[in-house]
Amino acid sequence: MGYRIPKTPLTLMATVYRKIFPAVNTELAFWQKRANEIPNQELRTQALASIKSKRFHCLGGAVYALLAGYKWQEAIRFIVAYQTISDYLDNLCDRSTSMDPDDFRLLHQAMIDALSPGNSIKNYYELRTDQVDGEYLADLVRTCQKIFRNMNDYEVIRDYILKLEQLYGDLQVHKHVKEDERISRLKNWYEANRVNTLSWYEFSASAGSTLGIFCLVSYTLGGNMSKELAGNIYNSYFPYVQGLHILLDYYIDQEEDNLEGDLNFCSYYNNYEQMKKRFVYFIEQADKHVQSLPNSDFHEMVHQGLVGLYLGDPKVKKLMDGVQMTEELLHISGISARFFHWNTKLYYKFRQPRD
Template sequence: MKDNIPTKPLPLMVTVYRKIFPDVNKELDAWKQIAKEIPDQELRTQALASIESKTFHCEGGGIYALLASEKRPEAIQFIVAYQTISDYLDNLCDRSTSLDPQDFEWLHQSMLDALSPGEEVKNYYAYREEQNDGGYLPELVRTCQNILGKIENYNELSPYLIHLASLYRDLQVHKHVKKEERVSRLTNWFHSHQDQCPDLTWYEFSACTGSTLGVFCLVSYGLSGKSSAELADIIFSGYFPYLQGLHIMLDYYIDQKEDANEGDLNFCSFYSNEQELETRFMYIFNQTGEHLHSIPNKAFHQMVQKGLVGLYLADKKVEQLKDGSRFVKNFLKVAGSKAKFFYVNTKLYHKIKPALLRR
């Protein structure tokens, strides 16, 4: 059967708006109803806030379901559940009551368990005061496990998925501890992995570990019936470090003002000036393109690369940043016409989305 995967921006966006986003929001609504029933007030608050403020993470990730062929509904279920775990835990670590690295590590064990069909769910709140989520996090984990259990030869994908999830977990632990410990922990961690990414700084490497896109890509291909170690290796090399790094550096770029106000670690703050930041963003963008050459459905993944640029630079938060308009202009010039298409398209979507949701 021929893959029906869009290779041009307009057909991609039509499919995304008509099929992907509605299905993603339907899944999120179901999780939101479950989150409303969480007994512990703090856990309930963070679960609902993570869905409310980070819907676009699931919408963006949902695009990978197009790689899953007729298994697209299962791919969307997995992507929404896994990203919801990620966003929920990020809120618990960023905005909640603990600075305990053991707590953060154990919370994020849920993300590794979610990628391990048959693994028993655990009490992921063992090292924090709040305990009773009414089964919310375990249910998210089991949903992911059940879908992955349907993938033939899942063992071919599993090592790559676990590696990405382990790096993600380590990042979340190191960057959420006491402020005075964050940089030293992250730099020491980077030194143990530096041979993988010798051209990156410690903060750029850290960003590369903070994306879930590689996981979504691997799982979606797996659900389509493509589960070879060779394919997994090609996808891993195509996505890590550069495309994942581009994703998260853009995320940090638009959040600079918010993170400064909240006292959160932002990797963009470690560049010596705006010119260095811009130069390094362009470098990571160009390296992303170089590393996508051997990946299947190359045109789709190149659209993801350009789409990330358009999506993030179209965010309203960019308007609040010093030199934001200059950065957008220069980046879009380098990224090309497809990135500009996604930029304009995203701006339009932000305007009409409230009306779409009222239908």
């Protein structure tokens, strides 16, 4: 693939369809085969369901592999394995009969170990009934660790990726406990880590993305990491790019979460106007902060792509102000977001089964 990082939406999409998606699908096929071999029925069901329903997380995240130069395939291997851990654990916590925060914390130790090549593999299922997964989770962790063992400059990014994971893990624990404890836990957590420009629910959303980790790891694999760059990536992606990512994710899931009784951070905005105003704020801040990064046009395309991608989902049409929100956010985000939006709608149109 070489070192040329796409600078226009057209060249980005061409590279993604030609190189990135096929490589991601190959990796996912491997892990799907492994998931099929899990002895425990419940663990097997959740592993397969997470790959089937959340495949787009890996496909979207893998765009960062373009920052890894000639090591783009290693970056994809890491991104797919790490995102697969994330999606699998999310399913185990979401669909679990357990409400034990210690159980959730131990499960998410797998994500810390995946980022820590010196850590030993643990029994991540120790505090739950379902145990035997045929080394599925352990092998996902080992796959990530192997990438780091062969990486120069791991020490430069270690503290940043572990901090982003800590935020992610804390969020997963607090939001999956008993319903009557969730909000107080999330608010206390926010107070201990306060970001004054954000509400507690916006802070929570910003913690729930893996994009900052993918960006840091990919640049490091490409041999382009420095202390200054690592700090700039962390401060650009958390909270604004990651916050925009997850708020959009929650936005399109509002109706679904309402029916399922699941926590949705968008429901805490007072009204549509306030939510729209804050989305615009996140778009503007993401745009401003990525200017400090090399390949800033690539990072701009990523957050513009998030707007186009999420608002192109058919679920948006079912939301009361969905069409209006789409038009206003696409207008703010510019022509690249419209291009990605059009591509997404086309994808969903041709993916529909024909009569």
